[in-house]
Amino acid sequence: MFDTLQDRLAATFKSLRGKGRITEADIDETAREIRRALLEADVNLAVVKDFVAAVKERARGAELHGALNPAQQIVKIVNDELVTILGGETRTIRYAKRPPTVIMLAGLQGAGKTTLAGKLAVWFKGQGHSPLLVAADLQRPNAVNQLQVVGQRAGVHVFAPEPGNASSNDDLDRPRGNPVEVAKNSITEAERRLYDVVIVDTAGRLGIDAELMQQAADIRDAVRPDEVLFVVDAMIGQDAVNTANAFAEGVGFDGVVLTKLDGDARGGAALSIARVTGKPIMFASNGEGQRDFDVFHPDRMASRILGMGDMLTLIEQAEKTFDAEQSAKAAAKLTGQGGEFGLSDFLQQMQMVRKMGPLSKIFGMLPGMGDMKDQLNNIDEKEVDRLEAIIHSMTPAERDSPKIIDGSRRARIAKGSGTQVSEVNNLVDRFFEARKMMTAMASGKMPGMPGLPGM
Numbered sequence: 001m002f003d004t005l006q007d008r009l010a011a012t013f014k015s016l017r018g019k020g021r022i023t024e025a026d027i028d029e030t031a032r033e034i035r036r037a038l039l040e041a042d043v044n045l046a047v048v049k050d051f052v053a054a055v056k057e058r059a060r061g062a063e064l065h066g067a068l069n070p071a072q073q074i075v076k077i078v079n080d081e082l083v084t085i086l087g088g089e090t091r092t093i094r095y096a097k098r099p100p101t102v103i104m105l106a107g108l109q110g111a112g113k114t115t116l117a118g119k120l121a122v123w124f125k126g127q128g129h130s131p132l133l134v135a136a137d138l139q140r141p142n143a144v145n146q147l148q149v150v151g152q153r154a155g156v157h158v159f160a161p162e163p164g165n166a167s168s169n170d171d172l173d174r175p176r177g178n179p180v181e182v183a184k185n186s187i188t189e190a191e192r193r194l195y196d197v198v199i200v201d202t203a204g205r206l207g208i209d210a211e212l213m214q215q216a217a218d219i220r221d222a223v224r225p226d227e228v229l230f231v232v233d234a235m236i237g238q239d240a241v242n243t244a245n246a247f248a249e250g251v252g253f254d255g256v257v258l259t260k261l262d263g264d265a266r267g268g269a270a271l272s273i274a275r276v277t278g279k280p281i282m283f284a285s286n287g288e289g290q291r292d293f294d295v296f297h298p299d300r301m302a303s304r305i306l307g308m309g310d311m312l313t314l315i316e317q318a319e320k321t322f323d324a325e326q327s328a329k330a331a332a333k334l335t336g337q338g339g340e341f342g343l344s345d346f347l348q349q350m351q352m353v354r355k356m357g358p359l360s361k362i363f364g365m366l367p368g369m370g371d372m373k374d375q376l377n378n379i380d381e382k383e384v385d386r387l388e389a390i391i392h393s394m395t396p397a398e399r400d401s402p403k404i405i406d407g408s409r410r411a412r413i414a415k416g417s418g419t420q421v422s423e424v425n426n427l428v429d430r431f432f433e434a435r436k437m438m439t440a441m442a443s444g445k446m447p448g449m450p451g452l453p454g455m
């Protein structure tokens with residue numbers, strides 16, 4: 001997702017590079033390019049117009065000062081505006097004052113609601129909560145079973161209609177019972193058994209449908225959710241906006257969950273929906289696994305779109321999965337509170353990262369990788385082995401203070417690791433670039449501005 005947009009924006013910024021002054025004509029040209037790039041990414045026209053107008057206005061009024069050169073300043077403006085259209089601040093779940101907190105999922109069939117129910121369950125468990133999943137999708141044959149499988153995998157209980165609790169117009173394929181009753185009873189069950197979060201999965205249809213909206217609205221009235229989350233497949237492009245509007249009208253919702261961000265669609269939905277609905281994107285799903293899911297951070301998404309990587313997510317994921325102490329040490333070093341962040345730290349981070357999943361996915365989050373996308377797609381694990389070999393061939397002093405690695409040391413290291421000097425150069429350069437970026441991000445400064453790759 002966002003590949004083409006990333007490439008187009010990078011090309012636009014590249015043409016500003018090296019300019020000591022940005023003229024009115026430069027701003028117009030840049031605005032035109034950005035407009036084209038966004039439209040091509042399938043971003044909603046009204047959103048594009050606002051966006052471009054805001055960027056233009058700010059670019060004109062921009063004072064040239066501080067550490068940023070004019071090109072970087074434009075990137076910063078675009079970054080800020082992206083953060084704004086993506087919803088600004090990160091927004092997470094509002095818990096009920098008195099448990100259980102009730103979360104209701106609404107959206108079209110196939111949007112990923114049931115899958116999301118499992119992901120949310122795992123996420124809530126990770127936050128120390130005790131979630132209950134509720135099967136109120138009695139429309140689709142097998143939906144209850146699917147939720148039960150999801151619940152089992154997530155290790156949480158699923159509240160489903162009793163078999164045999166037949167309603168009069170039962171059809172044999174369908175689970176029995178009335179979804180509104182099931183949803184209502186689930187709250188009593190949660191109170192009785194002390195589940196503090198209730199996640200209600202509701203039925204979807206293939207298209208927007210009055211009966212479906214009514215059912216969702218009835219379930220909403222029965223359970224009075226603390227959060228209604230509208231779940232939408234980011235791959236459906238502009239339709240996402242129409243669907244969102246229909247749900248906003250028919251059911252109403254508090255936040256959006258984007259699913260299938262791992263797909264290769266152009267990403268316009270993701271970029272339009274918060275602005276068009278006025279509701280925040282709260283979570284994003286990027287795969288079929290239960291952990292392919294995270295809180296949505298507008299700022300991180302913006303910097304990812306601008307090819308500035310997403311080191312924070314990376315570090316956080318590493319923390320979640322691996323050695324918290326090690327990560328904390330790395331973060332402290334990056335903010336200047338615990339010695340120098342050296343190549344051993346870099347290697348450790350890389351080794352942790354390796355355990356996190358396919359490298360192409362991970363590297364996509366690293367800064368400065370935008371230009372290397374093609375190589376990334378054929379990156380192989382052996383390459384990381386080579387990087388490890390190079391680092392292992394260094395002395396402890398070299399690893400701790402990579403700036404001492406001069407020409408003759410590089411030759412020795414290359415020989416020792418069976419690699420070329422150019423590979424050692426490459427690694428060292430990449431390390432300094434990454435460290436600069438990670439430091440800026442870890443200290444909460446404008447992500448990556450000073451060392452923005454290629455600028």
Ligand code: GDP
Binds near residue numbers: 107108114261
């Ligand atoms: P529901 O009808 O809204 O409950 O949708 P499901 O949860 O059944 O999901 C529909 C399909 O989308 C399933 O095949 C899921 O595995 C798949 N899916 C859900 N979320 C994601 C995601 O984030 N990425 C990808 N690639 N597939 C997903």
